[in-house]
Amino acid sequence: MQAQSVKNITVKTDSRQEIIDAAAQCFMQKGLEKATIDDIADVLGATKGRVYHHFRSKNAIYFAVHRQAMQYCFDGVEPLLPLMIPSDKKLEKMATAHARVMMDTLPYQRSIRLGVEIYLRGSTTETERGVLSELITLRNDYEDLYRDVMRAGVAEGRLKLANVEIGGRVMMGALNGLVDWYRVRPEQTDEDRDVIAKTLAQTVICGMIA
Numbered sequence: 001m002q003a004q005s006v007k008n009i010t011v012k013t014d015s016r017q018e019i020i021d022a023a024a025q026c027f028m029q030k031g032l033e034k035a036t037i038d039d040i041a042d043v044l045g046a047t048k049g050r051v052y053h054h055f056r057s058k059n060a061i062y063f064a065v066h067r068q069a070m071q072y073c074f075d076g077v078e079p080l081l082p083l084m085i086p087s088d089k090k091l092e093k094m095a096t097a098h099a100r101v102m103m104d105t106l107p108y109q110r111s112i113r114l115g116v117e118i119y120l121r122g123s124t125t126e127t128e129r130g131v132l133s134e135l136i137t138l139r140n141d142y143e144d145l146y147r148d149v150m151r152a153g154v155a156e157g158r159l160k161l162a163n164v165e166i167g168g169r170v171m172m173g174a175l176n177g178l179v180d181w182y183r184v185r186p187e188q189t190d191e192d193r194d195v196i197a198k199t200l201a202q203t204v205i206c207g208m209i210a
Contacts, residue, residue, distance in 0.1 A: 016054045019044060020068055023061045024107035032062065032114050059128055062111070066135050069108035073142055076101040081145065087153030088209060094146060095175055095201035102178045103193050110179045143172050150208070160210040167208060174204045 022044040026035045037058055041048045055061045076097045083090055102109050147168040153159030161167040178200060 015050070016064075019051055019054055019061065020064050021107075024065050024068075024111050027062070027065065027111035027114065028107040032111065063128075063131050063135065065108055066112045067138075069105065069112045070135070070138050070142060072101050072105045072108065073098065077142075077145060081149075086158055087149050087156055088158040088205065091146065091149045091153060091159070091208075092201050092205045094149065095171065095204055096197045098175050099178055099197035099200045100193060102175065103182055103184075103197065106179060106182065106184065109176070113176065113179055143168055146171065153208070158210055159208045161208055171204050171208075175200065 019040065023035075023040045026040045026043045029035075030039055035058070037048050037051055040058075040061065041051050044051070051061075055064070077094050080090060080093050080097060083093070085093075147164050150159060150161060150164045150167055154161055154164065182196070
């Protein structure tokens with residue numbers, strides 16, 4: 001399963017990780033199409049040579065940002081899967097965790113939200129299209145974690161969904177939409193983020209409760 005492959009990614013060097021972090025910030029600020037290697041180097045406070053030492057192109061950097069963003073999602077939600085609680089409560093916890101990941105790793109999540117459609121309709125090599133396909137499969141595998149819990153909830157009579165596939169897309173669309181309207185504020189606390197995440201999760205799950 002593709003989801004498993006995320007866990008097996010080789011641990012990145014500090015330098016490589018710093019480049020990925022800088023790229024995520026740059027993509028969020030300038031937009032994926034306008035951001036350049038020079039821009040990423042400026043955010044990093046380094047030369048282009050340092051960036052090219054680890055990545056051959058902006059596309060390669062974007063793919064690394066995308067993989068890291070997905071890693072954050074899996075890391076936030078997978079620990080909840082073994083919980084022995086009713087499916088509706090588990091789904092709410094998963095949705096809350098996802099919303100927190102969206103806020104806590106906002107540059108990454110906004111970058112991949114902006115990027116997939118651009119790259120799918122843009123000029124890419126066969127190898128790059130293969131990587132994109134893998135990343136899309138990875139995201140589908142992640143969303144399947146939610147759909148599996150939804151199916152269990154329907155079987156238990158705790159959730160009411162006419163179509164789990166559509167229900168999953170609606171839920172993920174609402175949760176991922178957070179990156180479009182959420183803004184980091186200096187005065188905002190961890191508790192404030194928890195309230196936003198839980199409120200969003202409860203709002204989304206409410207319509208599914210049997």
